Amino acid sequence: MITGLDHYKDKWGVQSDASIQPGLEAMESALAELRNPHHGLPFIYIAGTNGKGSTAAFVSSILMAHGKRVGNFFSPAIEDIHDQIQIDRLPVAAADFDQAMEQLATVKTPLTDFELLTVLAFLIFKDKKPDFIIIEAGMGGRFDSTNVIDPLIAIITSISKEHTVFLGDTIKEIAWHKAGIIKQDKPVVIGPLPELAFEQVDAIAKEKNAPVSKVLEAYKGPLKLKGKHQKINASLAWTATEQVLGRFFEEQKAVSGLAQAAISFRFEEVFPQVIFDGAHNEASIDALVKTVQENYPNQKIHIVMGLIQGKDYLSILKSLENIAARFTFINFEDERAMSAQILFSENISKIKTIQNDYDILPVYEDIEVTIVTGSLYLLSILKQQNYEMFRLYKNR
Incomplete structure (x- = not known):
């Protein structure tokens, strides 16, 4: 689309x-x-x-x-x-x-x-x-x-x-x-x-x-x-x-x-302690994991994600488990979107939830960092839905 x-x-x-x-x-x-x-x-x-x-x-x-x-x-x-x-x-x-x-x-x-x-x-x-x-x-x-x-x-x-x-x-x-x-x-x-x-x-x-x-x-x-x-x-x-x-x-x-040089959705801080990164395959997820470890070595990490169908989601989840304290899987509107239930159903040894709306999740700045990743289409939707909040942060 x-x-x-x-x-x-x-x-x-x-x-x-x-x-x-x-x-x-x-x-x-x-x-x-x-x-x-x-x-x-x-x-x-x-x-x-x-x-x-x-x-x-x-x-x-x-x-x-x-x-x-x-x-x-x-x-x-x-x-x-x-x-x-x-x-x-x-x-x-x-x-x-x-x-x-x-x-x-x-x-x-x-x-x-x-x-x-x-x-x-x-x-x-x-x-x-x-x-x-x-x-x-x-x-x-x-x-x-x-x-x-x-x-x-x-x-x-x-x-x-x-x-x-x-x-x-x-x-x-x-x-x-x-x-x-x-x-x-x-x-x-x-x-x-x-x-x-x-x-x-x-x-x-x-x-x-x-x-x-x-x-x-x-x-x-x-x-x-x-x-x-x-x-x-x-x-x-x-x-x-x-x-x-x-x-x-x-x-x-x-x-x-x-x-x-800058580009949207490449480890972009769109709100305090909220990072958007469009990693969506095994190689880019591995790079994301290393970047998170370099920049936030001692903080809890909350992974928010949604994927397009056809991705090797098992390998992606396995890599992200190395850094995540908890996961939130989002159902988003795209004909090719993977159901969040599929991701939720996998055997992940972390706290996990499903979200069906686009409200930005509560962020406790001193407790955890939220990494929003997966489909660029999801990131785009989230940015549009929370545009005013992000705009105020960018121009603060």
Whole structure:
């Protein structure tokens, strides 16, 4: 579900399918009808199991610190469709969506919702003409609707098991999908990958004559985003922007940009002692656990969570048990949401409850820290439902 898309579809009489249909044929056909608005645009392309959004934020901040105008296509939404397409980290206006939808209304090729959104992004970026455009792959890479672009550089942040129904059950298969974003003769920057994943990515890069930069060392400068994994993401962004900017890259501007980078729902304190973090698979949950242990070593931790169906929830719960004093599982409104009862029913040796509303739970600042995690859709709902409380805290 792409929150807010139906408003524009209804307004302009555009039809699209909510299902997931990997493949590029429909995208290529629709874009051809629109005279290929994506051709010749200055893309930076990011794929990976975890770290795409944070790395995109770091790349954006470095480029903006160099005085560049930057477009971003994020996936999925933080709150709704408007924050998925941004210029200089600000959501584009409703008028820009209307202008692009007016053009899309002429397209005869049937599209899925995400394909429709991707075409919208290309049309908006074609009109806005930013100096650089950072694109996140939605799922996998090779057959993702975004993979019709010819980027200046590709970044693969991490590879672990995810979306196994579509991408396969093995790390090697998943790596094959991620490595599909590598283009002929174009550089690729990669983070620390499992050995089998690296072998697959490296082999495909060699086939494409694509120079590989392997980033293993964590960035040592100041960051707003917390966690050791964010230091690796910052190094990925540094390496990629250094290659893109060439002789115009300035280290001090890069340091300044990285220090200012922020992104919602990445260990974000939205209220005193309430942290929102969009970890939703085993690898990102492990990173979250380590970050909690680093930042709150002697406090009780209350885990509030809800998940989308298809996640390895048993592994996720097992990891979170290492830090949690208690759990609250939330039923939330999304057609793909996992019932909180499923999570509640598992054999967890902690206090656990189910909640069916979105009121922020009581927080005793000196007693426990509440970590709200799991589905980004849940985090978005909670933020919207408690917006005024969060706004007052942020502006205090």
